[in-house]
Amino acid sequence: MLKGxxxxxxxxxxxxxxxxxxxxxxxxxxxxxxxxxxxxxxxTTGESATMDISEHCELLNLAREMINKRLPMVAGTGANxxxxxxxxxxxxxxxxxxxxxxxxPYYNKPTQQGLFLHHKAIAxxxxxxxxxxxxxxRTACDMLPETVQRLSLITNIIGIKEATxxxxxxxxxxxxxxxDFLLLTGDDATGCQFMLQGGHGTISVTxxxxxxxxxxxxxxxxxxxxxxxxxxxxxxAQLHKILFIESNPIPVKWAVSKMGLCENIFRLPxxxxxEKYHEQVLSALKSTGxx
Numbered sequence: 131m132l133k134g135x136x137x138x139x140x141x142x143x144x145x146x147x148x149x150x151x152x153x154x155x156x157x158x159x160x161x162x163x164x165x166x167x168x169x170x171x172x173x174t175t176g177e178s179a180t181m182d183i184s185e186h187c188e189l190l191n192l193a194r195e196m197i198n199k200r201l202p203m204v205a206g207t208g209a210n211x212x213x214x215x216x217x218x219x220x221x222x223x224x225x226x227x228x229x230x231x232x233x234x235p236y237y238n239k240p241t242q243q244g245l246f247l248h249h250k251a252i253a254x255x256x257x258x259x260x261x262x263x264x265x266x267x268r269t270a271c272d273m274l275p276e277t278v279q280r281l282s283l284i285t286n287i288i289g290i291k292e293a294t295x296x297x298x299x300x301x302x303x304x305x306x307x308x309x310d311f312l313l314l315t316g317d318d319a320t321g322c323q324f325m326l327q328g329g330h331g332t333i334s335v336t337x338x339x340x341x342x343x344x345x346x347x348x349x350x351x352x353x354x355x356x357x358x359x360x361x362x363x364x365x366x367a368q369l370h371k372i373l374f375i376e377s378n379p380i381p382v383k384w385a386v387s388k389m390g391l392c393e394n395i396f397r398l399p400x401x402x403x404x405e406k407y408h409e410q411v412l413s414a415l416k417s418t419g420x421x
Contacts, residue, residue, distance in 0.1 A: 131202050132229060132261075132289070132312055133330045134167035134348040137337040138175035140383045141189070142392035149189060153392045155196045160391060162200045164341035167348065169197065170333055173206035173231060174268065175379045180397040183214065187221035194225045204333075208233030208263060212248050219256040229259040231291060231333070236269035242277045253284045260286055265293035265316055275299065279306040291316045291333050297323055304328050318370040322363035325351035335378055336369045339385045339420050365418060372414040375407050385411055388421060 139161075142153035161169060171193040172178045172186055181189065190205050197203050205222035207230040209215040215232060222230040234240075235248060253260055262281060266272035272294070281287050289312025292299060297320055304313060314331045315324040321332040325348060337344040343366050350359035373381045380396070384403040387394035388411075394402050403411065415421040 132168055132204065132314070134332075134352065135337050135341065135344040136168040136170055136202075136204060136314070136331060136333045137161055137166050137341060137344075138170045138173045138316075138333050138335050140338055140379050140386055140392060141172070141176040141178075143177075143395040143397065144393070145395060147395075147397045149185070150392065150395075151192055154193065157386075157391050158193070158196045158201075161341050162197075165345040166201065166337060166341045167331070167345060168202040168204060168228075169193075170204045170206060170231060171227075173204075173333070174208075174233060174265075175335055175338075175382065176206060177379065177397060177400060178206045178208075180400070183217055183221070186218055187225070190221055190225040190227060194227065202228040204229045204231050204261065206231050206233070208235075210235040210238050212251050215248070215252050216255045219252055219258060219260070223256055223258040227258065229261055229288065230256070231261045231263050233263040233265060234269050234271045234273050236271065239271055242274055245271070245273050245277055246280055249281050249287065250284060253281075253286050257286060259288045261312065261314070262287065262290040263293070263316070264290060267293070275302040275306055278303050282307045282311050288312055289314060289330070293317050295320050297327060300324055300327060300329055318373075319367070321370075322347060322351055322359050326354075326356055326359060335373055335382050336366060338382050339373070339389060339415065340366045340369055340418060343418075368414045369418055369420075372411055375410060376403060381407065381411055384408070385415055385420075388412065388415060 205227035207218035293316025295317035
């Protein structure tokens, strides 16, 4: 079920910083109509690091009601505190999320044993399917393939979002886990090849603005239609790069606002896209047919 194009959804906000639930519903409806395969709510692209626990849980509950079983929902519940991650994952279970996505603890720089015990504790505390999330470029913490293998033996740890962008890492993990362990990428630039080489899908930033194209590319790649998958991916390759011209989700939220789907509003310490990049992002949106 959690395969193909899963959108790492931005979180719409109002002036003052409250979550804009009317725009969130609009975004969810948009992705249903565009053929997206699933939604990640309150992930790192959704600015989860700026939410307190009660607000985070409210967002999961209301998003689940808005989705109304039309798409699978993955709930971002990672934290650098194991206790907080357990609390958020309990909220995900209460909200009837299909799975929880747990980023490796950031800043703490735990050892591989620390990572193992952190995720093991969460899996044992909350009976919900869980996805590991490795993005060392953001966390300063790299979960190695051997640790993924150990964690894959825990029944409700069902897969990983591997966002190093290193396709060799995919092969290393694939060789160590069973065939039913989900292998998802978090790197749009290598996502097509990731799936062609045996991955199951992508948790995508680009899919916020090009959902139909990402879904079609994933369908082709998972069907083994390399020529079609590569063709579609090349059409949106510029977006994979330009949407990271500043720290995610700064460029993608600006792009989504230009599509009329949300406001270009952030919470500190995130700030709006620098004006010097506006034309570059706008040009990419136009050249790929988004605007």
